[in-house]
Amino acid sequence: MKPITVLITLLISSIGFAQDNSEKIVDVAYDACDCIGNIERTLNTEEKSEEIKTCITSANMAWQMSKTMAEMSQKVSDTLGQLEDFSKIDSLIIPSDDLNIIVTDSDYEEIEAYLLETCGEMEAVYFSENQTTENSYSDKEKAMEHYNQGLVAFDNQDYKKAMTLYKKAVKEDKTFAFAWDNLGRTYRELGDYKEAIKCYKKSLRIDPKGGMPLMNIAVAYGFLEQFDKAKKAYRQYGKVFENDPETYFGLGRIYALDSDFENALDNMMQAYLLYQEINSPYKKDAETFIAILYQELEKQGKTAAFNRIAKKYKIQILED
Template sequence: MKQAITLILCLFTVLNYAQVEQRLDKIKKVSEQACECIAKIDLDKSKKEKSKDIKTCIQSASMGYQIENSLLGSLEKAMDSIKKDGISKSDTIAVTSDRNIVINVSENYEEIEEYLYDNCPALKAIYFTDNTESENSKSDKKKALKYYEKGQSAFANQNYVEAVVQFSKAVKKDKKFAFAWDNLGYSYRKLDNYKQAIKCYQESLEIDPKGKMPLMNIAVAYQLNNDLKNAIQAYKNYRDIYENDPEGFYGLGHIYYLQKDFEPALVNMIKAYRLYTEMNSPYNIDAQKHIGFIYQEMKQLDKLEDFNRITKENNLDVNFEE
């Protein structure tokens, strides 16, 4: 049996306005620094490694902010001394502090994660890119690779029409080039052409039935195309192959929630939350929010007994802070 974990859902909090403004300013500044760091994370790393690097970026940015503000406090004292006593070229100023400087790298961590989730595009780009290689992931044909590299460049510049052209040329030169099919599908998705995206992911899965990127993205494409039946099956396929990856559980939970099928939505979202938390992923925030939404829906339906039963069966203690 897995160890129980605790989820705290905040319903509402009343704070002093100045305190709120100060905290929000800190969260924004730390998040901006952390986002710059996150954008530099190697896309080829595993999700576990990426999650660890994201955490390091957040903690480093928070540490830098706190050190900078401590130094600014000392600088203000120095300026006060100059204004009060004056200073010549030979004067030395001793600035004393009545407190030790304490740096807490985890201060406001969850709030920073949440801000990044909503405001840092690099976070989603990095976390949802999975370049796990198989035998046919890449090509040994020079022309196919040349077109593939051009497609990557076009995609990076958000020129998705050109990306489709180049990735299409790549798969014509090498029909077994799985990464090219994956990126062709992703380019079509960016152009809202979900049917073509699905066809590309199907081609990739014919080459490698366990490809993580096409398995996940075909589910997303089905969902965006309002084909929820196939989306559910695709997420189940992903979950069955990658049972320790939260994405399959999250996708299922989200679709069941949209269909107002709250019990399976809750079961899958709890599993996603647990796995995100175990790998220190900032995406536990979104799973946490969905559990809160499900709670509110089940409360309105007078089904809190079922909510509590499911959380207990899944070893999740839910506490509410007001």
């Protein structure tokens, strides 16, 4: 694996990222988010990352082209405004000192970071269940009707209504895995993590390899500060979904909450490299977390441990 250069000084300055509210960042992110919402959710994680990148790049290029055309139009208008008699003009040359160059990755990182903070569609697409099994959906019409209505209510953040509808769905079909998954998500949104865990366990009894319940049961244990159970759940997720960066990001986060910053860093660096490998937008989150862990270890006088772990993963840390 090639060494990855991480500039700690830049990482630290990115903590508490202040939203760049410039016209370009907001406009491009708005269009990119709309595009991201249309990405097929059955794609795998790497394919989703590529589609997200395409959405950002396309929106970025479109904005630059629109800006260029608007500037040219203004120059034409200004030039015509200086002419006294249009009838004597056979042709018109508009002088320009600048080449109209479209840079595909211009401000890419800033746009991506803004999307991470503002585009709920990106998270929904990226973390949606992308594998189905025999019991993922129900063959009972009434159960599917309640389930689909529950999805709409959930998207509208009417969680109590969604909970009622998902309960009706699993009453109609007790082996409806996705309904149990989404009932668990709803309980989680309502802050009832114990009930959420019960729902995820019911789903896992139906489908032991379900991505959503495997991941979300770990998150719920984290909220309950049952850190050992959360770690165990993330490791189980990692056994089913090998080399998924979410395993290591989740473990890194739980170890940090448990004040074990060295193990947190070890896992977070693995997450960063895997995010980097698939060009995931969530590598930015891993970078930020690495910076936080650097600060925590520095407070404890353990920068040597930080450098040792960075060397282990061939991550070069350059400080000004």
